[in-house]
Amino acid sequence: MKQMIIEGNNILSGNIEIGGAKNSAVALIPAAILASGESTIKNVPNISDRDALIDILELLNCNVKIKDNELTIDSTNLNNKVIDNSYSSRLRASYYFMGALLGRQKNVEIYIPGGCNIGSRPIDMHIDGFKALGVKVEIEGDKYILSADKLVGTDIYLRFQSVGATINIMLASVLAEGKTIIHNAAKEAEINNIANFLNNMGAKITGAGTDEITIIGVETLHGAEISVLPDRIEAGTYLILGALCGTNLTIKNIIPEHLESLTTKLKEMGSNLIINKDSISISKVSELKAINIKTLVYPGIPTDIGQPMSVLLTQSTGTSLFEETIWENRMGHVPSLNKMGANIQVNGMSAIIKGPTKLKGCDVIATDLRGGAALVIAGLIAEGITTITDVEHILRGYENITEKLTNVGAKIELKEI
């Protein structure tokens, strides 16, 4: 087990280079098996979710090479196997092998996915989408057995703009017969990244990034190349940190438009930020105004930024309201923040946050990926030493986080316990 030890109350300055988006990479990697051939995925973040997916590719007899942040995947000799719990439970995104194996071989046996403890995390919309395409679904305990003689395109209406369901249905339908239209599709930036990769392979997808995506099925797909887009959630996490303890902290390799909902809120709070073509520089200010934030699907404030944002609200003058609308349990980090001296009152999926409150370092436990990131931010601004346990949650989604923070003046180390 790993622990992070942080000595807080330092000013951070310099450049943080943002890596490829976790939530795009974890879909692009399974998508590669749709092509019978070799594909290259560039700018893949060096995170544990990447490794969990490579283990599944190798279970399926794919040949995988990693060189720095570049993955080469040859799925010519794909050999379909049951993806058991020891693989599927390591991350939520293992479920993308459902759509990818259905697309490529019209059958898949896989156990239920894992993922952060932020809610019940059903996958009914994925399953309903597969059924609409003609897939037979059997459930044996925790195992899904999905099979079809053929997949036939159709109109699919999502009751919620689910990122995962949108992507999984795209994966399953690119080699189906005929046309599929996904109505009420998710519009997160990652959807475009996956659609571009599939189109580079020879798929026929239009409308990605809008709420109506059309897929015209094709016979086969060939290997292709794609680069993972910059991680807007990693970037947003470090921007929030800069607003709290930065002096000219520059977050580089980003697409500012993907962060507009956050930068608008930071300006509303009185933050001092300079937005450039592919970077944002931010410095702390003497007083931040309390505001209300409500997480929404894109282009609203991303749910994954809510927990880091809640730390910012503990340092804002006045009473703020933090409303989470996507996941039932995005407050797992609040007891640790209150233990450090914050004044947060949780009421279901929302919280009243009074500030500013002085935070003091202490021993805390990460409960999930973004809650863990919030505790890192809190430790970096607190007086004294903060020890975070169960940091494996954080390492799933933040590439080289201790190196990136040390490079800008943070006193943070990772140790095995």
Ligand code: EPZ
């Ligand atoms: C993706 O999860 C991300 N994960 C999440 O990031 C992110 O919070 C979420 O999208 C929303 O942006 C990955 O991409 C691996 P959803 P996903 O389907 O696809 C309900 C992180 O920290 N729902 O958009 O699972 C669900 O319960 C992670 O990086 C159903 O009811 O999210 C939730 O309320 C956390 N049935 C809502 O939809 C379904 O079949 C959002 O789900 C699917 C979802």
